[in-house]
Amino acid sequence: MSTAAPSAQPGRTSLRDWIDMYVVAGRQAVMEALQYRAANVMFMVHVLIEPVIYLVVWSTVANTQGGQIGGYTAAQFAGYYIIWTLVRQFNLTLGPYNFNWRIKEGRLAAELLRPVHPIQTDLGFYLGYKIPQTLYWLPMGVLLWFLFKPEINAQLWQILAFPLALMFAFFVRFTFMWLLGLVCFWTEKIDALFELYFTLELLFSGRLVPLEVMPAWAQSVAAFLPFQWTFYFPIEVLLGRVQPAEFGWGFLIQVGWVVGGYALVMFVWKHAIKRFTAVGS
Amino acid sequence: MKAIRLFGLFSRISILNEMQYRANFFLQLFQSGLTLATGLIVLGVVFSYTETLGGWNHAELLAIYGVFYLMGGFMGTIVIPNMWAFMEDVREGRLDFTLTKPEDAQLLISVRQFAVWRLVEVILGVIVLAVAITQIGLQASWWLAFAFLATLVMGGVMLYSIILMASTLAFWFVRVWELMEMLQSIYQAGRWPVGIYPDWLRIGLTYLIPVAFAVTVPAEALTGRLTPTLLAATFVFTVAVAFLARKIWFFGLKFYSGASA
Numbered sequence: 001m002s003t004a005a006p007s008a009q010p011g012r013t014s015l016r017d018w019i020d021m022y023v024v025a026g027r028q029a030v031m032e033a034l035q036y037r038a039a040n041v042m043f044m045v046h047v048l049i050e051p052v053i054y055l056v057v058w059s060t061v062a063n064t065q066g067g068q069i070g071g072y073t074a075a076q077f078a079g080y081y082i083i084w085t086l087v088r089q090f091n092l093t094l095g096p097y098n099f100n101w102r103i104k105e106g107r108l109a110a111e112l113l114r115p116v117h118p119i120q121t122d123l124g125f126y127l128g129y130k131i132p133q134t135l136y137w138l139p140m141g142v143l144l145w146f147l148f149k150p151e152i153n154a155q156l157w158q159i160l161a162f163p164l165a166l167m168f169a170f171f172v173r174f175t176f177m178w179l180l181g182l183v184c185f186w187t188e189k190i191d192a193l194f195e196l197y198f199t200l201e202l203l204f205s206g207r208l209v210p211l212e213v214m215p216a217w218a219q220s221v222a223a224f225l226p227f228q229w230t231f232y233f234p235i236e237v238l239l240g241r242v243q244p245a246e247f248g249w250g251f252l253i254q255v256g257w258v259v260g261g262y263a264l265v266m267f268v269w270k271h272a273i274k275r276f277t278a279v280g281s
Numbered sequence: 282m283k284a285i286r287l288f289g290l291f292s293r294i295s296i297l298n299e300m301q302y303r304a305n306f307f308l309q310l311f312q313s314g315l316t317l318a319t320g321l322i323v324l325g326v327v328f329s330y331t332e333t334l335g336g337w338n339h340a341e342l343l344a345i346y347g348v349f350y351l352m353g354g355f356m357g358t359i360v361i362p363n364m365w366a367f368m369e370d371v372r373e374g375r376l377d378f379t380l381t382k383p384e385d386a387q388l389l390i391s392v393r394q395f396a397v398w399r400l401v402e403v404i405l406g407v408i409v410l411a412v413a414i415t416q417i418g419l420q421a422s423w424w425l426a427f428a429f430l431a432t433l434v435m436g437g438v439m440l441y442s443i444i445l446m447a448s449t450l451a452f453w454f455v456r457v458w459e460l461m462e463m464l465q466s467i468y469q470a471g472r473w474p475v476g477i478y479p480d481w482l483r484i485g486l487t488y489l490i491p492v493a494f495a496v497t498v499p500a501e502a503l504t505g506r507l508t509p510t511l512l513a514a515t516f517v518f519t520v521a522v523a524f525l526a527r528k529i530w531f532f533g534l535k536f537y538s539g540a541s542a
């Protein structure tokens with residue numbers, strides 16, 4: 001990994017330094033998350049309501065249509081949206097709006113003085129964040145399990161493959177959110193663009209509806225977008241609906257989106273940073 | 282009467298203020314159009330698989346969505362912006378200035394803001410409703426029109442009261458925006474008939490956070506399902522919730538210590 005540190009000397013950094021940096025950034029995230037416990041619980045409810053609505057609607061539809069639609073039974077829809085909640089916890093990342101705030105408040109100026117690229121500290125922060133996020137998720141996951149009695153047919157290898165798909169789902173989403181955030185260097189009129197992006201993600205990621213339930217045209221569009229690798233793919237793996245070869249391909253595509261996205265981030269960053277004028281101290 | 286005059290005055294100021302930023306109208310139109318389109322796409326996907334959902338046919342489900350969207354627009358135009366401003370005031374200690382005015386404080390904090398561009402959602406909601414009504418093809422009658430408008434107004438009062446209660450918590454816990462976010466996401470459940478939800482959730486959506494009364498009941502009125510008994514029950518419940526909200530408001534006010542003094 002190249003250190004594209006923009007302002008400091010790119011001196012020799014050992015692997016240990018990298019790990020230390022991630023651990024520190026990650027610990028910060030854990031502390032922050034544990035500080036506002038009530039707020040976190042409310043946030044969980046806020047996160048959970050969305051899939052519960054989808055789950056109920058699609059289970060109801062499946063039940064009225066003789067037990068299944070699009071290859072999902074009502075209990076499999078329950079499984080899909082319960083895994084959804086875990087995937088959602090994991091692919092939570094820095095929103096692109098954050099960049100606007102960073103630039104406006106002059107935070108970025110301070111971050112640029114550090115000897116590492118800001119994307120690295122962000123990554124460390126959000127990786128650490130996964131620990132409390134998973135802890136907060138556990139009781140909710142168990143509760144949903146008892147309430148909706150899902151059907152999950154994962155074999156052992158799929159259970160083992162799931163964490164990999166899950167991690168890369170996060171990496172894909174993290175990279176593209178960062179890329180989108182860089183737009184803030186050029187303009188402040190970002191709301192329309194970001195809303196459009198989130199709408200596309202909602203429709204073509206499997207967040208709203210499993211892609212197989214969507215019409216054929218939507219599935220073909222989704223094939224050209226990174227979104228399904230952040231929701232649909234990891235969910236399907238743990239649901240036990242992905243064959244070994246499909247998993248291999250899927251994982252390669254995830255890696256491809258991460259590498260491509262990261263290269264794009266670095267390329268755009270080089271131009272973006274030239275436009276930046278420090279505000280504040 | 283005074284309430285209406287105050288509301289008119291404050292909304293005029295807000296509208297004049299917003300008129301300086303006319304481009305925001307197009308932004309709002311774009312954003313509201315996106316959410317509307319997403320909602321309609323989901324309805325379309327559901328319709329491609331089934332004729333009815335929880336006993337509601339396509340046109341009737343569209344009517345529910347119309348009411349949902351309209352109510353959301355109402356909250357976004359008046360209720361939510363006012364409550365945000367109120368919570369900010371508590372945090373910053375600016376509420377003192379409101380409390381010293383010779384008017385009812387609950388009224389004042391509820392009418393100060395008017396997010397005029399969000400009216401776009403109200404208009405879009407009305408259009409969706411109009412389409413749904415023509416598709417349903419129900420015989421128009423005075424009873425129907427009355428029941429629909431009455432339940433709509435009562436639903437609005439109920440949502441306002443619930444959100445006011447949640448905001449009042451700001452007197453104790455300064456940071457309550459997560460609670461507001463949570464309420465807004467729970468409101469999303471209203472886009473579908475509450476009858477499809479499992480019992481525990483349906484009861485919560487009826488009595489705890491009255492999404493059922495705010496969206497499903499007006500849609501029931503519109504589709505000729507509303508019985509006079511349910512209408513009466515809705516009225517009683519509305520009065521009860523509004524009364525409770527006012528009680529809690531006064532109770533909370535006692536805990537406000539001010540920050541400027």
